[in-house]
Amino acid sequence: MSPDTHDLIPVTVLTGFLGSGKTTLLNRLVQQPVMKDALVVINEFGDIGLDHRLVAEGDEHTVVEMSSGCLCCTIRGDLSRTIQRTFDAIERAGGEPFSRVIIETTGLADPAPILHTLMTDYWLAHRLVLDGVICLVDAASGISTLNAHRESQRQAAIADRLLITKADLVDGARLSRLASHLARINPAAEQLQVSHGEIAAEQLTGKGLSAQGRQANHWLSAASYAQVAPVMDTIQATPGSLVSMLSPQSGPVLSRHGEQVRSFCFTVEEPIAPEVLEDWLDLLMSLLGEKILRVKAIVKVAGREQPLALHGVQHIFHPPEPLPVEACADGVSRFVFITTGVAPEAVSRLFDYFQPAQAP
Incomplete structure (x- = not known):
């Protein structure tokens, strides 16, 4: 029997191509009260991690790092093990359970395998539920990136919310073209402009089926x-x-x-x-x-x-x-x-x- 989704911990997947501003956004999000007791999983490509040093760490949330390779390639085992070990460590220490999980992918990652793993891994599926996929798109290079890179298209297509970053660097006509381009790829996703990562976390959470209930x-x-x-x-x-x-x-x-x-x-x-x-x-x-x-x-x-x-x-x-x-x-x-x-x-x-x- 599947668990009641209302009892599961919501997961937000944060994606976006290289340089789209994911770390800046994450830095702002984790400092907001709604992110209290959040677990942040940062995926990095390569043997030496950097991003986790750029994310503000505090007493009310935990940042863990996966640096064994691109999340879309190593996801099936590493993500589950990383989250399990972190949950176990907090439980042994007598800490409060996590209120939500944020998974930040690399800029080159296809988010589909992450969603696939959340649904198929027995341990994860009985504790976590997808709340939404948030994709960041750079206003200055967004159209060229979407045209040139398969991963960027898939990130935008799967997203529940599209955040357009660096909008202050382009004129209105270019923003309009990007908005139209994104609407062709993903017509249902809400588009929001974000400046320097400043956005209320409430605008990005509570978007999944289990959270919306009758909606x-x-x-x-x-x-x-x-x-x-x-x-x-x-x-x-x-x-x-x-x-x-x-x-x-x-x-x-x-x-x-x-x-x-x-x-x-x-x-x-x-x-x-x-x-x-x-x-x-x-x-x-x-x-x-x-x-x-x-x-x-x-x-x-x-x-x-x-x-x-x-x-x-x-x-x-x-x-x-x-x-x-x-x-x-x-x-x-x-x-x-x-x-x-x-x-x-x-x-x-x-x-x-x-x-x-x-x-x-």
């Missing part, structure tokens, strides 16, 4: 995305047609790596049979999991009064969480997909494949 639709923000409905036409049930159907689509890309970040909302108006939901998501994740950065959904399942909230990262889904009936009052299931190189039609047609009328 699940705000967590999903489905209205921010282009809407895609099932096609419901005949699909030939052969392996060749599935491969063709799920092949990357042609079109302009956002980076030199040939990937295009796509964000869209897939809607289903009728309640979804449990077996269809499971089989569809299983096949979708097995075929395209590496390209699906994040999935959020509020689903009306046939035979259930309460809708379910789903949250997935690449191949893995967090255990479904029941929601109040009013979270899906109109009976429409909504899935938000944030992907790289996956066309909305691929998701829609694969869903059609599992409909009873289309079964071989």
